[in-house]
Structure formats: C-alpha cells, structure tokens
Amino acid sequence: METNKQKANKEAKEKLRAQGIDPATQETPQKFHRQPLSFVRRGDRLTGRRLKAWEEHSENYVLDIPRELTDTSVAPEASFDQQEIYGRTAPLTVEIGSGLGEAIVARAENQPETNFLAVEVYTPGIADLLRKAHSAGVENVRVAQANAPELLDNMLEENSVDELWVFFPDPWHKTRHHKRRLISPEFASKVARVMKPGGIWRLATDWEEYALVMRDVLDAHPDFENLHAGEGATEEDPAGGWAPRWEGRILTSFERKAGEAGRRAHDLTYRRK
Numbered sequence: 001m002e003t004n005k006q007k008a009n010k011e012a013k014e015k016l017r018a019q020g021i022d023p024a025t026q027e028t029p030q031k032f033h034r035q036p037l038s039f040v041r042r043g044d045r046l047t048g049r050r051l052k053a054w055e056e057h058s059e060n061y062v063l064d065i066p067r068e069l070t071d072t073s074v075a076p077e078a079s080f081d082q083q084e085i086y087g088r089t090a091p092l093t094v095e096i097g098s099g100l101g102e103a104i105v106a107r108a109e110n111q112p113e114t115n116f117l118a119v120e121v122y123t124p125g126i127a128d129l130l131r132k133a134h135s136a137g138v139e140n141v142r143v144a145q146a147n148a149p150e151l152l153d154n155m156l157e158e159n160s161v162d163e164l165w166v167f168f169p170d171p172w173h174k175t176r177h178h179k180r181r182l183i184s185p186e187f188a189s190k191v192a193r194v195m196k197p198g199g200i201w202r203l204a205t206d207w208e209e210y211a212l213v214m215r216d217v218l219d220a221h222p223d224f225e226n227l228h229a230g231e232g233a234t235e236e237d238p239a240g241g242w243a244p245r246w247e248g249r250i251l252t253s254f255e256r257k258a259g260e261a262g263r264r265a266h267d268l269t270y271r272r273k
C-alpha cells in the first residue's frame with residue numbers, strides 16, 4: 001500500500017519528468033537549450049515560509065511565460081507588454097540573476113515610478129523575493145522565472161530597457177566551465193538589442209579574474225561605452241575602468257559572505273551607445 005509520502009514523491013518525479021528534468025539530479029538537460037546553461041538546476045522544493053510565500057503571492061508577481069520544452073525555456077512567441085503586466089508604462093529596470101531579491105525589492109520600494117523585472121531560475125530565491133515584495137508592499141516588481149539569454153532573445157522588445165543589472169553572476173571558476181559564464185560577447189549583444197540608447201548596464205562580481213574578463217568583453221563591444229574608462233588603474237592593472245560602488249546596489253547576503261571569505265567586489269558600469 002502506497003503511503004501519502006510515497007505518492008507525493010512519485011507525483012513530484014512525474015512532474016519533473018514532464019518538464020524534461022531528470023528527477024535523480026534535478027538538472028535540466030542541456031539538449032533542450034541552444035547554449036550552455038549558466039546555472040545548474042538545484043533542488044526546487046519549497047518548504048515552510050517559502051512555500052507559503054509562493055502559494056500566497058506568486059500569482060501577483062510571477063509572470064506566466066509561454067514555454068518551450070522546459071520550465072526555464074522561453075518560447076519565441078512570449079511578449080512583454082508593460083501595460084498588461086504592470087498596468088502602466090514606465091522606465092524599466094531588469095535584474096538578471098536576482099538571487100533572493102534583496103537588491104531589486106529595495107530599489108523598487110525607493111523608486112515607485114520605475115517598473116522592475118527580476119529574472120531568476122532558482123525557485124527558493126524567487127519565493128524569498130515574493131515574501132520581501134509583499135511585506136514591503138511594492139507593486140512595481142514582477143518576476144520572470146526564465147533562462148536569461150532566452151528571455152532577452154524571445155520576450156523583451158528591442159530598445160525597451162532603461163537599466164539592466166547583473167550582480168555576482170556565477171563565476172564558474174574552473175576553466176572547463178568558462179563556457180557556462182553569462183558574460184560573453186554574445187550575451188552582451190543580446191543585452192544591447194533590448195537596451196535603449198543611453199541605457200545603463202551595471203555589473204559587479206567578487207571574482208577578480210571574471211571581473212577582468214567582463215571588463216575586456218564589454219570594453220571591446222561596439223555597442224557599449226565604459227562610463228569609468230581608465231578609473232581605478234593600478235600598476236598591476238594599468239587599464240582600470242572600475243566603477244565606484246553604486247549606492248543602489250545594497251549589500252546582499254551573497255556579497256556579505258564573499259566579503260567574509262576575503263573577496264571584494266569589482267563594479268562596472270556601461271552605457272548603451
């Protein structure tokens with residue numbers, strides 16, 4: 001006789017399989033995505049207050065996105081109509097990899113006249129964001145649970161984003177994993193397409209070698225201009241180009257832990273030409 005727990009486990013596994021996810025590893029198979037993924041599917045099971053937050057608030061904040069094959073793939077017919085989504089048209093700030101939602105919810109609270117879109121694949125992180133957004137009473141944030149490069153290609157309109165953030169993207173520090181890194185010339189071109197001329201792209205990382213790669217990739221990209229070219233140059237790093245810490249980038253728990261481990265953040269700021 002099957003117990004309730006066994007039945008629930010079986011159902012959860014079937015749901016994952018239907019989404020193209022291997023229940024043993026909970027990893028999204030690479031074959032469904034055109035590019036290497038910048039994330040590994042982690043356990044998505046929600047419990048306790050995260051589950052409660054999801055049940056109570058996801059309907060208000062999480063976008064219903066047409067999917068292709070997996071739950072993070074964005075189908076080419078997806079669209080982003082601000083009027084429909086926020087009930088108004090306003091300047092748009094997008095955060096890619098919003099983690100636990102600390103930075104975007106804080107900013108949304110301080111900038112009620114801006115619309116905010118958090119892009120994140122990690123369900124427990126989104127649940128935390130929902131809890132924060134609800135308790136702060138913000139109405140100008142929405143969440144897209146989606147693989148960012150596909151969202152940029154298939155959902156956001158050309159010339160529609162005023163500001164875009166990528167704070168502490170996964171560093172994938174082993175050389176054999178560098179192809180999974182988010183920041184690349186191809187990704188920069190996807191960002192360039194959706195940004196308005198004059199739009200601002202803010203980045204930060206605690207991984208020094210990745211910071212140098214990000215700077216070199218974006219300095220070489222024809223559509224972006226480094227707003228702090230040459231700043232912060234040192235003898236070891238004569239090129240410089242580092243931005244001061246931006247006041248809107250609050251200290252997240254992720255950055256705090258990096259600091260405790262002795263890694264300091266490098267900031268970069270670019271303008272879409």
Ligand SMILES: C[S@@+](CC[C@H](N)C(=O)[O-])C[C@H]1O[C@@H](n2cnc3c(N)ncnc32)[C@H](O)[C@@H]1O
Pocket residue numbers: 037038039096097098099100119120121122125146147148149166167168169170182252253254255
């Ligand atoms: C190291 S965390 C940093 C989170 C947050 N920005 C902060 O500063 O605390 C990186 C986040 O990016 C998300 N992420 C990685 N690749 C992504 C992708 N392709 N699309 C959407 N989110 C992604 C991960 O799930 C993770 O939550």
